Amino acid sequence: MTESMATTAEDTVLSPPAIAAGTSVVTARCSAYGIEVAVDTSDDLFGYLPSPLIPPSTMRESRTRQRIGFAFTQTRCADGPPLFTVAEEGVQVLSSSDAELAARVLESQIHLKVAALTDQAVFVHAGVVGLDGRALVIPGPSRSGKSTLVDALVSAGATYYSDEYAVIDVDGRIHAFPRELRLRDGLARDRRVSLGGEPTEPLEAAWVFNLRYQAGAVWEPKELTPGQTLLTLLANSVAVRRRSEVTVRTLRLATAPAQGWYSLRADAAETAKQILQLINRTPGATQARSQGHAGEDRP
Amino acid sequence: MTNPCARRNDIFCENLDAETIVYDKAKDRAHSLNRTVMLVWESADGQRTVEDIAAILHRELGIPADRHVVLLALQELEKASLLQEPVPVEAGPELLSRRQVARKLALAGASVAMLPVIATVLAPTPAMAASMITQQQAGQDLTTVTGQAIANPNFLVGPEAQTAQADLGNAMLDFSTGNYNAEIQQLDGVIQALGLPPL
Numbered sequence: 298m299t300e301s302m303a304t305t306a307e308d309t310v311l312s313p314p315a316i317a318a319g320t321s322v323v324t325a326r327c328s329a330y331g332i333e334v335a336v337d338t339s340d341d342l343f344g345y346l347p348s349p350l351i352p353p354s355t356m357r358e359s360r361t362r363q364r365i366g367f368a369f370t371q372t373r374c375a376d377g378p379p380l381f382t383v384a385e386e387g388v389q390v391l392s393s394s395d396a397e398l399a400a401r402v403l404e405s406q407i408h409l410k411v412a413a414l415t416d417q418a419v420f421v422h423a424g425v426v427g428l429d430g431r432a433l434v435i436p437g438p439s440r441s442g443k444s445t446l447v448d449a450l451v452s453a454g455a456t457y458y459s460d461e462y463a464v465i466d467v468d469g470r471i472h473a474f475p476r477e478l479r480l481r482d483g484l485a486r487d488r489r490v491s492l493g494g495e496p497t498e499p500l501e502a503a504w505v506f507n508l509r510y511q512a513g514a515v516w517e518p519k520e521l522t523p524g525q526t527l528l529t530l531l532a533n534s535v536a537v538r539r540r541s542e543v544t545v546r547t548l549r550l551a552t553a554p555a556q557g558w559y560s561l562r563a564d565a566a567e568t569a570k571q572i573l574q575l576i577n578r579t580p581g582a583t584q585a586r587s588q589g590h591a592g593e594d595r596p
Numbered sequence: 597m598t599n600p601c602a603r604r605n606d607i608f609c610e611n612l613d614a615e616t617i618v619y620d621k622a623k624d625r626a627h628s629l630n631r632t633v634m635l636v637w638e639s640a641d642g643q644r645t646v647e648d649i650a651a652i653l654h655r656e657l658g659i660p661a662d663r664h665v666v667l668l669a670l671q672e673l674e675k676a677s678l679l680q681e682p683v684p685v686e687a688g689p690e691l692l693s694r695r696q697v698a699r700k701l702a703l704a705g706a707s708v709a710m711l712p713v714i715a716t717v718l719a720p721t722p723a724m725a726a727s728m729i730t731q732q733q734a735g736q737d738l739t740t741v742t743g744q745a746i747a748n749p750n751f752l753v754g755p756e757a758q759t760a761q762a763d764l765g766n767a768m769l770d771f772s773t774g775n776y777n778a779e780i781q782q783l784d785g786v787i788q789a790l791g792l793p794p795l
Binding site: 377378380390391392393394395398401402409412413438522523524525527528529531532533534535536537538541542545546549 | 608610612613614615616617619621624626628629630715716717718719720721722723724758759762763766770775778781782784785788789
C-alpha cells in the first residue's frame with residue numbers, strides 16, 4: 298500500500314510587484330506532482346481561485362521539475378461589464394464577463410497542465426470511486442457525464458476519489474484527485490459539492506467502465522478483453538504521446554486486476570444502480586482469472 | 597505475391613496474457629492484437645511465405661494451416677498500418693470474409709476467438725483528452741443557446757442582460773476561432789444569466 302500520506306499541495310500568498318498601476322497584485326503558488334504553478338492575480342479576484350490550486354496528492358513529493366505561470370486579471374470597460382481574463386505563460390486562454398466562470402477555466406487549465414507535464418504519475422481523464430477498498434474507474438473526456446455518474450455512485454454509497462482524473466502511480470495504483478465535485482446541470486458553479494478534502498489511500502483498479510451517454514439507451518454491458526480495457530484508459534490519457542512507453546506499462550499494471558465493461562447508458566442514477574448490480578453479480582477479474590475463464594475466450 | 601513484411605520502426609509492444617499492445621509512435625495509435633494476428637505480425641519478416649506463416653499458426657495455436665486466416669490477419673495489419681507494404685492480394689477467391697473464415701475455423705473445431713482481431717485507438721494530445729467537444733457539437737450548442745437567448749425577454753433588458761450578451765458574444769468569437777472549450781464555458785454563462793435549460 299501507500300508509503301505515506303503526504304499532502305503536498307500548499308498555497309502560499311506572496312507579495313509580488315503590481316501588474317498595473319493602482320492594482321494590488323498577489324501570487325498564489327502551489328506545488329504537486331513535481332510541477333509548481335503560480336497564478337498572478339489581484340486582491341479582489343483572489344477569492345475566486347480554487348483552494349488549493351491543485352488537489353492534495355497522496356503521492357510522495359519529489360523535486361519540482363517544472364514551473365508554469367498563469368494570470369487571472371480583470372479589465373474595466375467604461376461602457377460594459379468588466380472582463381475577466383485567464384492567461385497561461387502570457388497567452389490568453391479565455392476572456393469572460395463572468396469571474397467564476399473564468400476561475401473555473403483557470404482551474405481546469407492548471408489541472409490539465411499538471412496532468413500533461415508531470416513525470417510522477419499517469420493522468421487519465423476519468424471519474425473514480427472506491428468500492429469495498431477497490432477502485433471503479435469511468436474514463437471519459439469532459440462533458441461525457443463523469444461527474445454526474447460519480448455523484449450518483451457516491452449517493453449510492455461509493456467513496457469519492459475524483460470526477461476529473463484517475464492518477465495512476467508507477468505500480469498501477471489509483472490515487473484520488475479530490476477537487477470539489479462539479480456537476481454540469483445548469484451551471485456547475487452553483488452546484489459545487491464538497492466531498493471531503495482529505496487524500497484517500499490509493500486503490501487497485503477492479504472495474505473499468507467505458508460508457509457512452511445516449512438518451513433512452515438500453516443498458517447492455519459487454520465485457521472487454523484486457524487489451525480493450527487498457528485501450529479504453531489509453532484513449533483518455535493526457536500525456537500518452539509524450540510518455541508513451543511509461544503510460545502503456547503503467548496502464549498494463551493498472552488494468553491487470555481489473556474487469557472492463559462497455560455499454561451505452563442513459564440516466565446516471567439508474568446507471569449507478571446497474572453498475573452496482575453488475576459488480577455484485579460478477580466475481581471481478583482477479584477471481585475470474587484464477588478460476589481460468591477470462592481473457593481469450595471472451596466474446 | 598511478395599512475402600509479407602511487418603513494419604517495426606517507431607513501434608513498441610507490451611504483452612498482456614492473451615493480447616499484445618502495439619504502440620505506433622509515428623502515427624500516435626495504439627493497437628491491441630490478439631494472439632493470432634500477433635503471431636502473423638511477428639512472423640511476417642519478408643522471408644516467410646503466407647503458407648509458412650499458416651504453418652506457424654497451426655504449430656503454435658493449433659488452428660488449421662489455412663492461408664485464408666493469414667490473409668485475413670494481414671488485411672487487419674494493413675488497415676492498422678503495421679505492414680511495410682500492402683499485401684497484393686486481389687479480391688475474389690483469394691480473400692474470404694471474416695464470417696467465411698470464422699466458419700472454416702468452426703468447421704475445423706477451432707475457437708472463433710482465434711479469428712484475427714485488432715482494436716485500435718488514437719493516442720490523444722492533452723487537449724484532445726480533455727474534451728470531447730467537436731466542431732459540430734459546439735456549433736449545435738451555440739445555435740441552441742442563441743435561439744433560446746434571443747427568445748428570452750431578459751436577454752435585452754434585465755439585470756443579467758449585459759452579462760448574457762457579453763458571454764454570447766464571446767461564445768461566438770470562441771467558436772469562430774475554434775476554441776470550443778472556452779465557447780462552451782461562455783454558453784454556460786448565458787444559460788446561468790438567463791435561467792435557460794441546460795444543454
